[in-house]
Amino acid sequence: MPKRRDIIKRLSSLPLLGGLALSASPIQSLAGAMKSNPLKYRDYFKELGIRTFINAAGTYTSMTGSLMAEEVVEAIQYASKEYVLLDELQDRVGERIAALVHCEAATITSGAASAITLATAGILSGMDEKKAAMIPHLEGSGMKSEVIMQKAHDIVYAHALRNCGVKVIFVETRAELEKAINEKTALLFFVNANNLEGKIKAEEFVEVAKKYSIPTLNDCAADVPPVENLWKYTRMGFDLVCFSGGKGIRGPQSAGLLLGRKDMIAAARLSAPPRGNTVGRCMKVSKEEILGMLIALESYLAKDHDQDWKLWEGQVSFINDAIKSVQGVQTKIDVPPIANHIPTLNVSWNIKQVKLSGDELKEKLRNGHPSIEVAGGGANSVSITTWMLVPGQERIVASRVREALLKASV
Incomplete structure (x- = not known):
């Protein structure tokens, strides 16, 4: 199997089309492979x-x-032919990704919405397995039960928070935010796409969270490009940040990234597969998707x-x-x-x-x-x-x- 750097070199040398300079096009390379080997592919959709x-x-x-790059497809095919331990693969891939995007820790999730649910679960349970098993039934558990977000950030994907049984408290101003924080507050949730619409901007949101020692999660699902966003918000001070894997990064559509603090990533994984008695058991990510997501990220950063x-x-x-x-x-x-x-x-x-x-x-x-x-x-x-x-x-x-x-x- 060709090495990844050789694939990228081959892709980057593609000719010009219509007077436009092309970068390594994952779609073009895959389409070309299918055209050159027509008997190898069944038209399944047809x-x-x-x-x-x-x-x-x-x-x-x-x-x-999106469509995956050729090297991502090759990585998925490679992974399909071997067995590995799921946690060990997540450990090693998480370490590699954290180094690539300059944060403490990372893990692959089954999309950005899954990352939101797992992040919330981890913040609620910490490293307590018994608490993780109780989610979403929070009453009498000793876990906190409220998440605060701005009304302007109330998107449908915020349902991923409610999967954990929390009550979502809506605010509009900084004064309302500070007033809403209490002993039940587990998390301050921010939707990056709505930053310009909310009255509390990202930097100020983090400032308030640090003041009251409340964890923060920034949903950046569709916020790549630009590439700098992959480390901008963890550096800004958000404890956790999530991205979709199957959009601009061109990884498997059912994969996502959860980035941030090492202790919180570890706690989030306590509710993720292969563990069974948790809210995240239905959010399995295969070895093929995990490896494919890593290679997609490497390829995206090299573009x-x-x-x-x-x-x-x-x-x-x-x-x-x-x-x-x-x-x-x-x-x-x-x-x-x-x-x-x-x-x-x-x-x-x-x-x-x-x-x-x-x-x-x-x-x-x-x-x-x-x-x-x-x-x-x-x-x-x-x-x-x-x-x-x-x-x-x-x-x-x-x-x-x-x-x-x-x-x-x-």
Whole structure:
């Protein structure tokens, strides 16, 4: 089996396409392997009657996240052929990841939501196995029972906290936060994507937590890129930080990262498999996913991120140039400030000039050939990203969107 550095060298030497400099594209390399060995691969999705699609939307769970790099697939295949002890593998991989992202400790979880549940469980139980086994039944356990978060941070994924039986207390201001802290407070929970919406920003949130010696957890699920976020928030002072593994890092979709303090990571793992009588027993991560996540992270850290950015910008600009001239259509390219921080093309139109809703455009793209997924929708808009495209697919997306808008034009 080729060494990882040789794979990366081979991938990075791929030719230019459409005048855009390419970084090592995991999708392109995998597609190339399939094309060169057509008899080696069964078209399983076709057999099942499932249509695949061009992903111009993003790393949505409903759209199965991202595509893994060739070296990640090779690592998964390698791991599938050997037995190891699960805890030993988590130990060694956790040590390697902690060194890579400059924190005390790390562990692989079954996604970012799992990381939230396991982190909360560990903070509640500490290293007490009997307490870990009692979660989520906290009454009479001696464990703390409340988690505080800002109202502006109340996202659906916060249900992962409630898996542990805690009551979530909502606040808006620093004064309300300090007033809400009491002897039942186990954790202060922060959603990084909503940092600009809440009145208490990240640095101040950590400051309050340190003042009252309350642990903090920052949910950064979709907050890579930029790569610096992998160590920014632990360095800022958050005790624990979690990331999705199957989004920008391009690891297995069902994997995630929990990073932070060594004692808290150890306590979180007390509720994780292979232990059985815990809230996290249903959150198993296989040896294949654990090793695959490590290799995905190594590959992500080794990438030329500036080159990736230039590629995405060029692709977005190409699509924008193709559709902005359609009468009644307005386009704008921006970059969300935190989560999904990538060039994004927002397309809207005057429905008097283009007789088509956003949802209808999405359906036309989904049902056409090839099938294309974009984000947004509603009355008269969609949004398009290119970071999940195989280089060259931007031309198909541009042509199909333009064609659909033109056909609906009055």
